[in-house]
Amino acid sequence: MPKRTDIKRVLVIGSGPIVIGQACEFDYSGTQACKALRAEGLEVVLVNSNPATIMTDPEMADRTYVEPLTPEMAEAIIEKERPDAVLPTVGGQTALNLAVALAERGTLAKRGIRLIGASIEAIKVAEDRLLFRDAMREIGIEVPTSGIAKTLDQALSVVDEVGFPAIIRPSFTLGGVGGGIAYNIEEFRELAGRGLDLSPVHEILVEESVIGWKEFELEVMRDVADNFVVICSIENVDPMGVHTGDSVTVAPALTLTDKEYQRMRDMARRIIRRVGVETGGSNIQFAIDPESGRIVAIEMNPRVSRSSALASKATGFPIAKIAAKLALGYHLDEIPNDITRLTPASFEPTIDYVVVKFPRWNFEKFPQADRTLTTQMKSVGEAMAIGRTFKEAFLKAVRSLELGKFGSLFPTAPDDASDDAEDETALRKRLLVPNDRRMWALFRALRRGWTVETLNELTRIDPWFLQQFAEIEALRRMAALGEFRAMSPDLLRTLKRAGFSDAEIAAVHGVGEDLVRQRRMEEGLVTAYKRIDTCAAEFESFTPYMYGTYEQACEADPTLHKKVVILGSGPNRIGQGIEFDYCCCHAVFGFREEGFETVMVNCNPETVSTDYDTADRLYFEPLTFEDVMAIIERERSGGGSVSCVVQFGGQTPLKLALALQEAGVQILGTSPDSIDLAEDRRRFSQLLWDLGVPQPSSGTAISREEAREAAERIGYPVVVRPSYVLGGRGMAIVFDAGALDRYMIGAVDVSHDRPVLIDRFLEDAFEFDVDAVADASGAVVIGGIMEHIEEAGIHSGDSSCVVPPFMVAERHLVTIRDYTRRIARALKVVGLMNIQYAIKDDTVYVLEVNPRSSRTVPYISKATGVPLAKIAARISAGKTLAELGLVEDLEVHGVFVKSPVFPWVRFPGVDTILGPEMKSTGEVMGCAENFGAAFGKAMMGAAQRLPETGCVFISVNNSDKQTVLPIARDLAQLGFALTATRGTAAFLRAHGIDVDVVYKVNEGRPNVADQIVNKKIDLVINTPLGRDSFFDDRSVRRAATMAQVPCITTLTGASAAVSAIKALRSQTLTVRSLQDYYAGVEAGA
Amino acid sequence: MNATLALEDGSWYRGVAAGAHGETAGEVVFNTSMTGYQEVLTDPSYSGQIVTMTAPQIGNYGVAPGDAESQAPRVAGFIMREESPVASNWRAEGTLRDYLIAHNIVAIADIDTRALTRVLRTAGVMRGVIATGQVDPDELAEKARAIPTIEGSDLVRGVTCERSYAWRDRAPTAGNADHAEFGLPPARRASRRLCVAAYDFGVKWNILRRLDAYGCDVQVFPADAPAADLLAAGPDGIFLSNGPGDPAALTYAIDNVRELVNADTPPMFGICLGHQILGLAVGGQTFKLKFGHRGANHPVKELSSGKVEITSQNHGFAVDPNSLPADVRVTHLNLYDGTVEGFRHTTRPIFSVQYHPEASPGPHDADYLFQRFLESMEKR
Ligand SMILES: Nc1ncnc2c1ncn2[C@@H]1O[C@H](COP(=O)(O)OP(=O)(O)O)[C@@H](O)[C@H]1O
Ligand SMILES: Nc1ncnc2c1ncn2[C@@H]1O[C@H](COP(=O)(O)OP(=O)(O)O)[C@@H](O)[C@H]1O
């Protein structure tokens, strides 16, 4: 059957801000879907609150709405755009839930809008754990015994049946939020309670544990004709009990006989049929008992997922793209396979390599967080690596993580767990209880000679994988024998074929990496590149999508064109996420327009940059000097000139810039020396001094004494941090010598070339972010001056900000523009530059300069409608701003607020207070005609629903009491009831504001935390009371987060919230597409 | 110990010995299935061939009796990228290496199997020799050129049974694959046990297991048994099995089958070589494919329903559609290269498929064909 003709206009729902469990894989799938639908001649209306996505680029859809993903907003968009259909399956759990909400409000029925991809029924059967379980029983597929509960009592009776350990899984949550494993009744009460709170339908499934069983996922597709294919099988190295998102996974499944695999495949087909997903892709999870082969179904996701993105990258089969076409009624056999061209999509990819995915966690940013890995996902990103064998893929994956000295599986010096000291019991525990460092513990155990049997008992990891790890360790031992010079060519070859990096081999012998490299060259041991072709070479591949390995034949066949190698940003982590992938994609677009052949290097499977459709040539490789250099050398062998660009992928490529240049690679754009000039504190301060641009007085120190003495000179409070960090890693504000000493003692690796940096802390200063583009002629265009809502001291990535600036004197803006231009010229920036300023006592200070793309580039590009990153690329390629028609600084029509989202719910016990260390995982943008509405939308998009009535709890420290007064007054006038802790209450009353007093947590009960839990409080305004308070304000903030009550911890934030509330009450929010903003069309028009 | 693979074109690959020591020769082919190496090793259709697995990690789950498709490995030799020293599966009874050695199969590992596959894809399958120990590659290539080509040679005699037997008697020792493996028990079993007479051209046990599961008592006959012998068993249906090599070389089988087709015999069902022999028996022709179809992911379209099934395949020859007489209609096509995957007789209950509905290894999508055979038998 050809495609259905009754659909002309489709609303595609995105997945919103990046959160743990929902990252840029949905930008990848959403972008693919938009492209595919438009290629079919459909009009696409897109809604996604996340500006840092390629899918929200105005040219990706006909109408692009960057609006909160709430039923109200979606309804408004539907009323305005009148789509014929909604595609809810490419936007993760968020899109599914929104679609369900729209159906339940009758919006879809009212306008006769069809859901394509998955029906409401299918979504419910798949997502409602109870319905799913019953459906499975109905078709004779085993599931763990379980019971559903809507109250704690019900839960308790269920757990009697299933026993301990018990698995708690809330319905309709994402990445297992609120789920967990309870080993005893206390734990159970706590987890069940939390699960009930966090499930949007207040329902949990209490389930028999199959911890330790092998876990598998199948990525399957089905079309309207009931044709069914398995795209990829994924095996979890970490067995059941660790969320797939937190597991090291491998594709294809490696430990299943054909009999077992086909049985699982048959089940998958029956499941997708029963659940009723008529078209598209689904992810189905199974557990297999290693002792008996018994198979149970765990869950099904009736949509594209993180795993389907992984599967697409692992096989070369673009699941989301095909899913979109299937949704239009195409059959699998009517769609060609892009890679082989001659064969149809109705087949099962077969692969002749091994793919390993390794999660990336960020626990170091949440010291109080529990690092145990359970059924709820905690990782923030992942790296994928491809090799011809498991060993090779695994070692490549580990080095792709960029964990620095903590990354090495074969530490020459003791790593985090100070191994030498580590005793047997400690090590056992680290193996027994899954945690983010287990893999490293495993290699320490192997090093101590622990057997595969022992390790299997402790970890339940399949012996086959453990055997592979043991072989890796054995190889390392062999490598260590004798002098490096004496190493036999055969051994060197074996090591390289097993995936050892030059650096790792060098480390074993304490020689330089260059020595190993040299030796390799002498032996003619160079990387060969193989193609990912969906068919194990049965047919010719027309897509240069490649991975490196050590084999006989290389299939790269580079062309004669002039090429640019674009270095990606690697695995997502807090501080370096999708924003940088967005910039890398635009780099591709820009250089392509300048006539370059674009070559992308990246190892993050979630991204758009690693879609083989994005760049002309894609190398799925780690971003290390060795791997990048090998690619550049191979590309050169084609004959065309090869240059490299490092300013788009964040800190990752910058770290390689100097080494690449020394190796004779031409770096386009800002020169590595300028980059170093900006990164090197001492050199940079000197530069600012020469320019006469103020900077907070600063110093550096490598000892406590030096630190104290520097701080005395500068004056407390001071900001301290290690050298060369991103996202404010390890950064703190210290108020006195004692705290400073404590910091210096705790400080991670300080050394002469990596001293601790000490700056004067500018208290209550306004902070600004500036993104600018400069060209070789010295012309500079300022993309935007973004005013932070929160004061300086709260990481730029964690504070909301707004364009145009709304509370700053024009003369300061003039200064900022002037400084920006002077700094850009002084640094000879060619391309993007980001500067953070702080204004205190009418002085403008520079906080830092990043001569590269920044986190705010996509946001400012969406606000202005000018793709800064793409322009920067064209400028790096030699164009001038004038030639691109950019002479004036950019302007915006409307108000655009960016707000961060935080992973607090996943880290119970972590304080939600903000500081100079970045903690947010993603961001949303709110757009409107005025600040209040824009900020209100931003908060809404960040799931911080500001109340329009109700009760506000206020508790602020003494220095804030004056400032909170007008805020409290406004709230009172708006008719909010106010309650406060004694001190604050007394102060407010003294100023004639009527307010109730509520107990502090440790004063008695019911206290404020109880009030919050009992939903008596709708908004919390609480500035940290600091060391001198014994009032546990932490627990209040936690209570608020858990009860999903907005909690504002700065007064600037609070007053912004007040203006937002005013706006929300005085006007109904209207929606407006980016295309309209750029055209200046009025809202509602 | 070192091992070397040399091809007739003079190219050679050095790797390590991964099975029995010694030397072996055969037609080098590749199989793209990611699971089921044991089923592949024991599939009699591979006799005379050296099989390369494109999947790089082989041997991970060892070998298990239920997964064998015949008494012993039938391949002439085996090629892997990496061999697993351990067997990790609850059903495993030993490692792949021990299995290969026990059955004296010469194997090579640690070579660039993808490079080899690309050579075979572009140049077509070639004769090759694997030898362990220190050898001169050029000599091996010489030997490769010396061995007879598969075209025109009868490999069936080497794999068919000596004398007729009832599958039921042999089944237990043949290792019973657990049929729960096929997601569901057969949709409909025969109302009474039916009798099927099967020509064994090198039959895969799973075909017999499936027929048995559908309620058929299968009497297996040697490839050269006269048609009369089969009819003498008074069968409800006749089955033509898979098998190795060039169908055109099996004149005796073609004659027997032609006899059965022309006589008013009960329903007939053929698989793979059986399908090709049937094609020749009705007057069609077969030809050799460049590099054949060997894997578990080939899309086949059933023309009547338009449905696509993912199939298990293993054949180097195919039936030429233009050569088929008017009373034979093509029912299935391969969506990769449009070759014939099945046909049926328009007036008689005779049909056959080129691929493997019994899977093993591979998807179970085509299991319905046994159901069809069953129905056509019960109609009478
Ligand atoms: N019954 C169980 N016993 C042990 N582990 C389980 C069980 N059910 C789920 N898990 C673990 O929890 C993880 C998350 O469960 P899942 O149902 O996939 O939720 P999500 O929707 O978050 O993916 C799974 O990947 C698995 O490792
Ligand atoms: N001297 C200072 N005074 C006040 N706040 C500061 C100062 N230095 C840094 N900060 C705060 O710390 C945050 C992170 O510092 P920054 O230099 O931007 O680190 P990163 O490179 O991680 O972004 C800034 O966004 C700012 O809010």
Ligand SMILES: [Mg+2]
């Ligand atoms: Mg899951």
Ligand SMILES: [Mg+2]
């Ligand atoms: Mg799920």
